[in-house]
Amino acid sequence: MLTQTQYPCAGCGAAVEFAPGTTALRCPYCGAQTQIPTATREITEHDWARFAGLPRKPIALLAQHVFKCQNCGAQTESDAISDxxxxxxxxxxxxxxxxxxxxxxxxxxxxxxxxxxxASLGAWASSRWFAPNGLKKVAEAESAKSTYLPHWTYDSRTVSHYQGQRGEHYWVTESYTENGEQKTRQVRKTRWHHASGTVERAFDDVLVAGTTKVTQEHLDAMDPWPLGDAEPFHAQYLAGHQTLRYDVEPEAGLEQAKRKIAPVIEQDCRHDIGGDEQRVEQVDTEYHDLTFKLMLLPVWLACYIYAGRTYNIQVNGRTGEVAGERPYSAAKITAAVAAAVLVVALIVAFFVLRR
Incomplete structure (x- = not known):
């Protein structure tokens, strides 16, 4: 069962909110601040083997929870953790x-x-060539919503057994005829040998989005995240910000993590095979000491409406990195093409007149 928390201001009684860039809750009315208590515990990684044996209800079956506002008494239904x-x-x-x-x-x-x-949105909007002038309005950021997005992180020690081939280059002399003249040239060839072996690697904090509400392309564009600055979870950090509930189960997240890990392991196999070229034909990976956790990452969500279509924009709430869609101005593109044609015409005319 979900219970609700609100944090009243010690000065005026209004609900306080976490102030970005600080470690305090701030009242939006009187400005009073309350420091968030220093964490007395460390961030814990959960043992996957133990977790897999626990009974748990699928997230899709959980009903929305009802917030009853202590400020005005109204009820709000939401599947968010904070709102x-x-x-x-x-x-x-x-x-x-x-x-x-x-x-x-x-x-x-x-x-x-x-x-x-x-400032981040303004710089991003100004750098978008061929974007309509109205895109700069997104920099006003008044409608942007501060949102924590759920992410899974996975740690594991891997042992991978591979089968493949090692290619070694050698050179042969080849004769050929050119314009009736007999010539020779050096031709590179590759001799292949069977290769097999075992590679090991430890992975730490392999990050997988726990939500489908934001595209993976945009999430990747906001990398890297300073995960080392994460704090042990404290609900007060969520006050005043929306927090999405995960809709990607940890099992599905693990499969995505394995797909992210696979190219790194394959590169390790190629390095182990050596030679001049490598072929990796089969890799069997064992995962040991597998642990995971749910982490909340900060993102500013904004949108821009142009020609009847909504374009979504996301901003990394730590680094200011911007990712998102942008519209194109047909008028600007037409003007640019016309200008380019005019420049070419002037250059041609210049050379014609010089003759």
């Missing part, structure tokens, strides 16, 4: 019951303030 009252805007945070779903173990708090967000 705002849809009537008065007060911050509400749900306490996750680990018996029903995996509870967050770590949070990377927001550091990018709304003012800094405007």
């Amino acid at each position: 705002r009252c849809r009537f008065c805007g007060a911050a509400v945070v749900a306490e996750v019951d680990p018996g029903e779903q995996v509870a967050p173990e770590a949070v990377l708090p927001f550091a990018l303030t709304r003012q800094q967000l405007r």
Whole structure:
């Protein structure tokens, strides 16, 4: 069962919110601040073998939870872990019951303030060639929503047994005829030998998105994340910000993690095979000491409407890296093409007149 938490201001009683770039809760009305307590525990990695044996309800079967605002008394239904009252805007945070779903173990708090967000969006909008002039309005950032996105991280020690071939180059002299003249040339060939072996590697914090609400392409564009700055989970970091509940089960996340790991292991196999060229035909990987955790990463979500279509934009809440879609201005593209044609015509005319 999910229970709800709100954090009242000690000065005026209003619901306080986590202030990005600080370690404090700030009242949006009177400005009073309350420091978030220093963590007394470390971030824990969960043993996968133990977790796999625990009874757990699939996330898709969990109902939305109902927030009852202590500020205005209104009720709001949401599948988010934290949100705002849809009537008065007060911050509400749900306490996750680990018996029903995996509870967050770590949070990377927001550091990018709304003012800094405007600067990041402004620089991004200004650098978009052929974008409509109205795109610069996205830099106002008033409609941007601060959102924590769930991510899985996986740690494992891997042992991989491979089968393949090692290619070694050698040169032969080849004769050929050119314009009736007999000539020779050196031709490179490759001699292949069977190869097999074992490689080992430890992986730490292999990151997989726990939500399908944001495209993987945009999430990848916001890399890298300073995961080392993550804090042990404390619900107060979520106050005043939306937090999405994961909709990718940890089992599905593990399969994605393995797909991210596979190219690294294949490269290790190629290095182990040696030679001038390598063929990796089969790799069997064992995963040892497999652990995982749920981590919340900060993202500013914004959107821009152009010609009846909505374009989504995301900004890394720590680094300010911007990722997203952008519209193209047909008028600007037409003008650029016309200008290019005019320049070519002038150059041609210049050379014609010089003759």
